[in-house]
Amino acid sequence: MLSKGMYPDNYTLPFVLKACAKLQSFYSGELIYDHCLKLGFVFDTFVGNALISKYGGFNNVKVARCIFDEIPRLDVVSWTVVISGYVQMGDIDTARLLFNEAPVKDRGIWGAMISGYVKNNCFKEGLYMFRLIQMSNVEPDEAMFVSVISACANMGALDTGIWIHKYMDQQKFPPSLRLSARLVDVYAKCGNLDIAKKLFDEMLQRDVSWNVMISGMAMHGNGESAIQLFRQIEKDRVRPDYITFIALCSACSYSGNAFEGLRILDRMRNVYNIEPKSEHFGCIIDLLVRGGILQEANQVIQSMPDSSNPSDEAIAWRALLNSYCSSKLTKLAEVATEKLMRLEDHSSVYVLLSNIYASSGKHYDAKRIKQMMKSRGVNKAPGCSSIKINGEVHEFIAGENSHLQNFGEAGQAITLYRSEPLFIAADTVEHSQYN
Known part of the structure; x- marks a missing residue:
């Protein structure tokens, strides 16, 4: 177009x-940005929104914000794309401030904020935003339902x-493949496998739902059912992916089926030509050590391919250390700890070794490890758990007791969100520990 002597417009x-x-x-985008400047379109609303989206996509939210601040006539798309840029960078607080300042909040802005919270693991805030949108005149769309169901899971x-x-049923909202998969996920992860299986069987297309069902069965110790579902996948000639095999390795680990775990690892490599990742090795190593097959566990970890990311290798070694600690194998745990400390400086390594010393009666060594943590400036994140009573969720943080509703030494009680009581029995009490 440029070679023909024609100029682009907004x-x-x-x-x-x-x-x-x-x-x-990025380079081509910078060339186009130069044209925008030369032609005077950089402050045009349409062009400015496209520039904000481009720089946000390249994680350059600083430039995106400068363009946003210079656009004389902002529209609802302008607010949505700049909020999405901050969300992508993980700056959820600034995104929320912009959301509050937006003069008009349409479905796009609400969706960007809800999905932003969920993507950044702020699940309770995402659910709270969903409650707020119900008080507005904006109808939720599929993307919002997918986000909040993921938060629940x-x-x-x-x-x-x-x-x-x-x-969703009351609103007669048609369940898509993606939405049905999320519903299966929430029921499976929360332990209601019967409803999860019912929804799974009703799906005309299953796609990723195979992985969701296998993962749910594995998570709740139903390893044999997970393996049977994998056999059904093979029978239906559905090609599994690496996530399928992570779920299967976990299922074998939970059920203690070492032979089946090794067989699945072999099929993954030789039948489906999928190279195992650190997550697969971690599950298999944990399975072998739990079964007392230590020599095979060491052979598996030594056969791991070299990774450019040290954290990948650390996952497998951490699983090995955790298994040694469970078996009270002090000497082997020390070897695994030494290897792990070369790969990462994480508090869990020190805590696991300290625990194994304490359980073996070596209290001096346990104290020495804790002092080493302190001298190296390694801090352990405090544990927290949540409890739901009469539809109201409270969070407890270890070591905190300053809240007016604190329950003794258990910690600080914080109300996270209140569930809609319409479909919840008044005497429901449910406990969930997520850290």
Whole structure:
């Protein structure tokens, strides 16, 4: 177009900028930005929104914010794309401040904020935002339902998940493949495998739901059912992926089936040509050590391919250390700890070794490890858990007792969110520990 002597306008440039973002071509995007400056379109609303989206996609939210602040006439898309940029960078607090300042809040802005909270593991805040949107005149869409159901699955908030499911039914919201998979996920993760299996069987297309069901069965110790479901996958000629095999390795670990775990690892490599990752090795190593097959566990970890990311290798060694600690194998745990400390400086390594010394009666060594943590400035994140009483969720943080509703030395009670009581029995009490 340029070679023909024609100049782009404020309708052409946004599409070219979108193409640069899709191709992840930062250099080409900078060239187009130069054209925007030369032609005077940089402060045009359409072009400015495309530039904000481009720089947000390249994690350069500082430039995106500068463009946003310079656009004279902001529209609802401007607010949505800049909020999405901060969300992608993990700066959820700034995103929320912008959300509060937005003069008009349409479905896109609400969706960006809800999904932003969930993607950044702020699950209770995501559910709270969903409650707020119900008080507005904006109808939730599929993306919002997917986000809040994922939040319920990660928090173990089954009652809230059931309420959202029934709310969707009341609104006659058509369940898509993605939404059905999330519903299966929340029921499976929260332990209601019967309803999860019923929803799974009703799906015309299952896709990722195979992985969801296998993971749910594995999580709740139903390893044999998970393996049978994998056999059904093979029978139906559905190709499994690496996530399927992570779930299967976990299922074998929970059920203590060492032989089946090694067989699955072999099929993964030789039948499906999928190279195992650190998560697979971690599950298999844990399985072998629990079964007392220590020599095979060492052979598996030695056969791991070299990884450019030390944290990948650390996952497998941490599983080995955890298994040694469970078996009170002090000498082997010391070897695994030495290897882990070369890969990472994480508090869990020190805590595991300190615990094994304490359980073996070596209290001096246990104290020495804790002093080593202190001298090296390694801090252990305090444990926390949540409890739901009469539809109200409270959070307890270890060591905190300053709250007016603190329960003795258990910690500080913090109200996270209140569930909609319409579908929840008054005497429901459910406990979920997520750290």
